[in-house]
Amino acid sequence: MTSPIVAVIGGGQLARMMTPAATALGITLRVLVESDEASAAAPAHETVVGLPTDPDAVARLLAAPRPEVVTWEHEHIPAEVFDACEAAGVPARPGLGALRYAQDKIAMRQRMDELGLPSPDWHAALGDEDVDRFLASHGGEAILKTARGGYDGKGVRVIRSVADAHDWIAAEAAGGPRLLLEAKVPFTRELAVQVARRPSGEMRTWPVVESIQRDGVCSEVTAPAPGLAPERAEEAAAIARTIAESLDVTGVLAVELFETVDGLLINELAMRPHNSGHWTIDGAVTSQFEQHLRAVLDLPLGETAASAPWTVLGGARTDLPGALADLDDPGARVHLYGKGVRPGRKVGHVTVVGREREETYARAVRSAAIVRDGGAA
């Protein structure tokens, strides 16, 4: 049998980090990249340059030798791409029936309600009156989100008055994305859980992690979530499994959760490898990237157990090669995304595994800071 081809739409760091797993499994990764400078362009086995909105580019992605399957590293996939996959006879995983709930936050919240899964109070924002009423019943403060197009803190805003929402409401009226309001949750911390599911139904979840966000970007992840009650961990895993099964998700699903004194609330969904799962490269038997490829190819899933008592990941925000010479922790595992430096941009991460949580955390944060601060050389 020749090397199976997996086509990936999107050339960012998630596609980049799929390539080592594809190489090990003997899979050819054919990636649709926005440009030759994209994060995944050099590591990809084959590249097609173009956007998912360009039918010619999509046709080249699907051309012979034909991929076994098409998957995504982001949610912004036009419906026409699914039509093109169907016409070419190439399965698209996850399919549009699942992906729409990761594309549209209003559809997602409605579906979670139907499934009886816990969300923060929410409301589709139809105009000033809706916003006013929601603010009044939630202590004068709420989260306003665009239903589509948000990422890394974009498309999310805290509002305290209708005036804070006026520009987005006007944009919506002018044909922009729909808006929704969510209660600002008094969470004690943020958790995330990932599950992989293959078309034949097999599912595996990784340990639940704690994540710390700074400026809307994932900054630190600790696996497993420290001090999490086993029944709460099982509840999180059950939420992920219910969503994956009910929505017919194939591939990796990440569920971001708020932990409050009263229990868990679903924050966001992502149907692809997710930054809360990067720790699995160094800290789990099977990484989320390998598992995503196995799952979309409908191959047996790999073991998801942690391979060390603690794994901590720290985000790095400048370019690293200049700083690798300064890293003085030989156990720090470095992962760069091949991105140009831009202030505040996350350009990589550092992972440390260890036996003691506090020491492991301190080492990860310290090494990520060396990378972050020392990289200007």
Added chain:
Amino acid sequence: MTSPIVAVIGGGQLARMMTPAATALGITLRVLVESDEASAAAPAHETVVGLPTDPDAVARLLAAPRPEVVTWEHEHIPAEVFDACEAAGVPARPGLGALRYAQDKIAMRQRMDELGLPSPDWHAALGDEDVDRFLASHGGEAILKTARGGYDGKGVRVIRSVADAHDWIAAEAAGGPRLLLEAKVPFTRELAVQVARRPSGEMRTWPVVESIQRDGVCSEVTAPAPGLAPERAEEAAAIARTIAESLDVTGVLAVELFETVDGLLINELAMRPHNSGHWTIDGAVTSQFEQHLRAVLDLPLGETAASAPWTVLGGARTDLPGALADLDDPGARVHLYGKGVRPGRKVGHVTVVGREREETYARAVRSAAIVRDGGAA
């Protein structure tokens, strides 16, 4: 700082397995591959097609944007390549001063003798009389080797008479490789130890492993070597460090050893990642592939400790993708080399890490056998 470029000569599985480490470290790997079908061709970040004996190909490998360093995945590097590197101002690591001892087994044995390091009895075979005398003084049996060009059991032969050596002696007289004789060592098992050394002198050794060869190809590796006395392990590590330092090796050095009832004897040297070190991808904090890149770039070396009590590797001899669906051990880590199937050829390996040696060994051998026997689909 932009992404540093490391140039690699040779497009086999060793260059292939350097690519994930290069991607993680933000290094661009530019590989001189024999053809577009080479094992490393698709995973490499940049490729130049050609042979190391082709000056034009080497010139393209060294062209702007210029690599920081040139390294190798095999020993068969003509001296002219080192001249080209020097003319281009690009360091070659390991340098010819070191690599010649991995290229020429007679030079290696002489150097080991000078260093007082333990080799089997050996003799440069200059003709029939030499062979006769060596056989007579070693129980009528010896190993005949070509000084250059051997690999995977090629260039090595057991002889019991001068007649067994005649064709190679004739080939040598006609300008073929020089020959040497070695005593057939009554070893109890084969061990291997690896050390990485950077130009500034830092060295790190991995745990000593036991390897089992079948038909001249590495079939199983167990890390650490079961039941190895600590002082014997330290002796092996000291041998590796002495060689690396005395020969000014940069990058990864593998020393294959015979363990006998009387102690250790040096079998072979390799100045590059080596099949006895593939276990480090899944079983050590830093893999030999990442370490080789760090070392030749003169970056701080990574931790070399094992990350689990036992790691066992089994070689796979047929193509895998057809059999991945049959692998029923979710903890088996699969590594394919992207090679076409040819009878008896090693096309990948499977690694299992675990807490109990016997179980870990059985799992690795079993999964490698599924890959081997089930891959014909």
